[in-house]
Amino acid sequence: MTIAPTDVEQAATRTAPQAAGTASPGEGAQTNNAVPPALPPAPGRAAADYSGYRIVAARHPWRWAGTAVVALGLAAVLWSLATNPRWEWDVVAQWFTAESVIRGLGETLKLTVIAGALGFVLGFILALMRLSASPLLVSVSWTFSWIFRSTPLLVQMLLWYNLGYLYEKISLGIPFTSVTFFEVQTTTLVSQFAAAILGLTLNQAAYSAEIIRGGILSVDQGQLEAAAALGIPAWRRSTRIVLPQAMRSILPTAFNEIIGLVKGTSIVYVLAYSELFYTVQVIYNRTQQVLPLLLVATLWYIVITSVLSVFQYYIERHYAKGAVRTLPLTPLQKARKFFTIRTNARNLT
């Protein structure tokens, strides 16, 4: 805009004679909106009329230069990925859909879904406990988060798996009496799968409790007050009024956690549990094709994360209802709009 002042002056002088001609009828709207006929232009100052001018967009040469540099870099990376034979893409392709890998992928997804769901449900309960008026519930919830956030997941996992060493049998009965309803060997109860789920779930619950608590705190107190004044019961207040509104701040962090969990499940290799990562380890220990097989696992993790990101986008959009005046267009809608405008333009010309 640095050139604007001189431009305006020029424009003003150029339009001066035109403005003087407004008195004659039939001049058209162009001059009419420049000067109201009732008010003649003040002496020494002509009203400007820019309606006949062509608008030239500002140029951004550095933006183009930056784009070119990045595109060049990107091309170089892709070129080396494609042409360097040591990536062994043929091996990657060979193992990518191998039966054992797919089975491992299934296990990874199973662990993620179960531990994620249970973790967030438990986390929600812990968050409500933490926000309750009972000092006992508050401190139990706090202690839970404290313990599980301050010990390494690896240690937790090994502890659960070796629970049978600490407690040989697990029994259900009346405490402080000899009455027992059933009794079971700990090692049969806590399998690899159970240990993995226990470890991942409890750890996840500790983190999600804090995320959910943060979300709940972000909702205006007036919402709870209004709900209470309307006689809406406490549980319904939490689930129907507060939680949906808390979701907007919970979701981005929650998806961070779930994406972290997808890859975090690889930690169960310490239990020799054959999920995706453990499976490729077993394979490359046999075939010695370490890098290509790590790539197989990596690509699958990328696929899962990409799918989750799409989910995240739409779920966040769902909970944005009412929080924004008009929802932004989805990529699909944007694409459709882009093409309709294109076709309309083509039809016009």
Next chain:
Amino acid sequence: MTLADSQTTVLTRTTAVAPTRGLVEITAVHKSFGSLHVLRGVSLTVEPGSVTAILGPSGSGKSTLLRTINHLEKVDAGYVAIDGSLVGYRKRGNSLHELREKDILKQRTGIGMVFQNFNLFGHLTALENVVEAPVVAQGKTKAEARRRGLELLERVGLGDKAGAYPRQLSGGQQQRVAIARALALDPKILLFDEPTSALDPELVNEVLDVIRELATSGTTLVIVTHEMGFARDVADTVVFMDQGQIVESGTPAEIFANPREERTRGFLSKIIEPAFNI
């Protein structure tokens, strides 16, 4: 309610028997927040079907008093009774037993409240806001609540906004939805906590008009407000509060034209004089 309807209710109100529901008795109520003594022995009786306006400088305890009526604030001493039954407590022999949450919620369904900041549920549409409480707290069917909800939105002039989210509405429209939401429970008492204080001046009247219409409906209204002209026109009783106490109360004519207390006179002269003469 159309204009014709409201006229008939005026008629019934003046000719038929007076409303019997919605008597509020506040007796020697004290309330402190920490070291701040907000209410200092307030006693007030609000007759069924009457309209009471509570005026006073900010910090005088008006809103707190209003909130004790539906037990959003628990009183430290004294008691509040509605139609003879205590708010928040049950009398058993010589002792008062605190009610459980469930019973308090039930009591509240008889008392509607409209807030300064509307407090509409932002993730629900106007109609969903209105329908929620009748379904959950009163056990009405969804269809029934929807029908009644649409009727109420129509009545506050927002029949065409049923599907709009609060953020898509102006402040005045939001407050009218909030009034419809409070009415959905068919309360015998309606509490208004500075209903127009958060509104732009040109939106104030659309809300006041709705309240003015409710004043003739037989529901007891208690209104904390800074709108002096409105209080004078609509209220049966005007209560002036200062420093946690009721300084004086009376008919609008008495309070506005002839205040007995110096404090009332001082407050009114500060607020009213530029606006209009009495």
